[in-house]
Amino acid sequence: MRTLILNAGYEPLQLVSWQKAICLVLTSKAEVVAEYGQVVRTISTIYPLPSVVRLKRYARVVRRLSLARCTRKNVFLRDKFQCQYCGAQCRSGSITIDHVIPKSRGGSTSWENVVAACQDCNRRKGNRTPESVGLKLRRSPRRPGWRELLEDTHQDVVTDWLPYLDTAG
Numbered sequence: 001m002r003t004l005i006l007n008a009g010y011e012p013l014q015l016v017s018w019q020k021a022i023c024l025v026l027t028s029k030a031e032v033v034a035e036y037g038q039v040v041r042t043i044s045t046i047y048p049l050p051s052v053v054r055l056k057r058y059a060r061v062v063r064r065l066s067l068a069r070c071t072r073k074n075v076f077l078r079d080k081f082q083c084q085y086c087g088a089q090c091r092s093g094s095i096t097i098d099h100v101i102p103k104s105r106g107g108s109t110s111w112e113n114v115v116a117a118c119q120d121c122n123r124r125k126g127n128r129t130p131e132s133v134g135l136k137l138r139r140s141p142r143r144p145g146w147r148e149l150l151e152d153t154h155q156d157v158v159t160d161w162l163p164y165l166d167t168a169g
């Protein structure tokens with residue numbers, strides 16, 4: 001069971017264990033926004049299990065929810081292990097990351113500039129742009145929604161989280 005932490009303004013920040021969430025509530029750092037409808041019992045007390053809590057003070061956002069970061073793994077998940085040039089379905093061992101605008105030409109490692117590519121297409125493309133070698137992207141890369149990534153990683157998406165995740169983009 002995990003709990004979604006919202007910033008004071010209801011922006012989603014992070015998923016944490018329910019233990020940590022209860023800790024935030026007990027130390028008055030956060031308030032419960034939604035509950036799972038289950039309780040945790042200790043010897044002396046019963047706590048409702050929170051599904052969403054909100055920080056009482058604004059937290060400076062150090063990092064976004066790790067799921068939304070542009071990492072190799074997350075790019076493969078977004079592209080569903082499919083080469084974004086030829087459409088080949090790849091296994092995790094044979095798929096590569098391609099910078100659409102090559103790094104050597106100033107291309108960044110960002111959601112909008114990296115795609116999953118099979119080894120053949122990646123080799124064919126090399127340090128060039130897709131157009132110059134006759135490759136075409138099947139769809140233009142973009143930052144995935146958090147909900148999308150959560151579903152791709154087969155994590156249970158808790159209904160209580162959706163109103164906050166959907167607006168976060």
Ligand SMILES: [Zn+2]
Nearest residue numbers: 083086118121
């Ligand atoms: Zn390919």
